[in-house]
Amino acid sequence: MSAVSSGPGRLLLVGGGNMGGAMLRGWVDFGLPADDLHVVDPQPGEALRALIAEGRLRHSTTVPTSPFDVVVLAVKPQVMGDILPNLAPALTPETLVISVAAGKTIAFIAATLGERPIVRAMPNTPALIGRGITGCFANPLVTPALRDKAEALLSASGAVVWVEAEADIDAVTAVSGSGPAYVFHLTEALAAAGEAMGLAPDLAMTLARHTVAGAGELMIQSPEAPAQLRRNVTSPNGTTQAALDVLMAEDGLGPLMRHAVTAARDRARELSKD
Template sequence: MSTRLGRILLLGGGNMGGAMLGGWIAAGIDPSDVLIVDPNPGEAVRPLIEERGVRLAASVPAEPVDVVVVAVKPQVMADVLASLQPALKPSTLVISVAAGKTIAFIEARLGARPVVRAMPNTPALIGRGITGCYGNEAVIPALRDATTTLLSGSGPVEWVDSEALIDVVTGVSGSGPAYVFLLAEALAAAGAAAGLEPDLAMRLARHTVAGAGELMIRSDKVPAELRRAVTSPNGTTQAALEILMADDGLNALMTRAVAASVNRARELAKD
């Protein structure tokens, strides 16, 4: 990452803040350019503070910055945004990763300025995340490029055409890692129920999920083609897929699950 983005304030040092920060530093952001504001930072950011020289403060200092990344829970956004004024310049770019909180909500508290809503996910911690973004009209191409440069430190960045679609991104990729972890849990539990030792069943499930995910990333084939390549006619995989692909199977369940996540994100906008 060769572009210097100036002084960056990361508001919130929890799991997501730590995941993004680790990606930035791995991609070449100078740790001395970053200030974390969090009275109780999480485990993910403590090594970066102790070993890499990222600065930490318990509250927002009167120190204007170029970029603010707001990585706090939606329920505390109003109070957190109110604390930001000492660090803001008219040109400061604000990037929010809080689910459900709209650009209008942020502008109402910080005034007219460049604002991006972003939705990363926790694989950002190992540089394998993906982030969806939408910016207001003040996010000119140079600021869009700066946002992409910053957030791509932890994986690909995708821009959507409307703010409403950020809630859908939340339901698919923002919450998606939890669905995949649950899949591994369920697969291991099913293996144990069928007779495997639980530890062995879990190892098989973890490596199967991780390996299949890596294969999807590396292959130029769509998932449906990869699935068909594993499925022999009248074989063992087909027998299992007849259950998973039934009318009330995985597709229907996942559609309901994503819709529930999207709806909750939209409810958070009203809180």
């Protein structure tokens, strides 16, 4: 985070929605100067409007005509084709471009912006509370210094990992990008099961929320692997073992999750061809 605090240079964020806003709050919290941070969003949301009112950043509805050191693209994939041609006034040959748009490849971006340093990144929604994880791929024009700059910026909203092949970003999307939705659905299903056992709906949901959140935090803080943590909870022939016999059956959660994640990965590949 010290790299963010010491300054990545002039930074332009295009798109201040949920994900862009999450990154933005991280940069502001870690001391990125208001004069170095410019956001383009024609319809700023409540959080962005508050930061604008506080003078924590510069804002416009169109791309400025002055060059930036870093440009972060946080717009919806379906509007990327319309946004990219407007970025020319903000770019120099050395400008680092970071894209968090799902399914849009580096080749797609370079077709409009030209050959330049580009990082393709896939964050996830826990970035909203600084607990996200972002998978990244850098093209060969990204120098070690630029890679460090990208990592410092992206780590303002959580952990950062790098992949060696751009195709792996589709798998990252399927596992961690879409993954929070799987966990939220698991929580829904666990609460519904408790309700079916006779628990009051509010109580069942409270138990499910805290169980999932607490287990997640334990996995982060514990040096033990999830498999060992699972074994730690499981007594032979006990209640947990009875449930795991169902979840770990040949047609249980493992195959179902592989099927779900494969579907997400395949859809990410389809989006990259649009």
